[in-house]
Amino acid sequence: EVQLVESGGDLVQPGGSLRLSCAASGFTFSNYWMQWVRQAPGKGLVWVSRLNGDGSTSNYADSVKGRFTISRDNAKSTLYLQMNSLKDEDTAVYYCGRGCFSDSTGCVAHWGQGTLVTVSS
């Protein structure tokens, strides 16, 4: 069974940093694109970033480009999101997701439960 478990969400001050983790199990992690999607309280889904299986190709939403870095450790089956220079508008539940198929770059078939990041002074 595919499982994705996010962690690392917390209350952080504006300008601060946080690293989110997503521990994966139940599939060959290195074969899949992985993504981060966020959802501000009461709002819709917003795509954040994606990373290919070997970690060589990544993309970011304009709103986080230059501040957030996606990475992965395939030996640990774990996806990361390093978030720097956090802003109030980064407050959201952050979900990690696995591609539908090994070559799926956007479709997300499996989701974690989400981790809450609150940016506030």
Add this chain to the structure above:
Amino acid sequence: DIQMTQSPSSLSASVGDRVTITCRASQNTRGYVNWYQQKAGKAPNLLIWTTSNLQSGVPSRFSGSGSGTDFTLTISSLQPEDSATYYCQQSSSAPITFGQGTRLEIK
């Protein structure tokens, strides 16, 4: 960037009704449009991938169609458990984008 405009933003329908949600892309998506259902407090759930492919385990009352820039999610016979927010998503090119969502209420 490809913008996804979803309509309606909300709707109310009765059990057994046929419901249609549409999504219009600002550019050709080459059919790479996916649909998700999200219930309150839960992670999204994939319903349809690449326009019309039903995800494993999803009831057959859900279907997707469309091409180019215009796409549709249809629920053929609405059930009480279908009360949720529905999102389209284009995965044709980065940045990936979602529609703003359609909140579906059961009368």
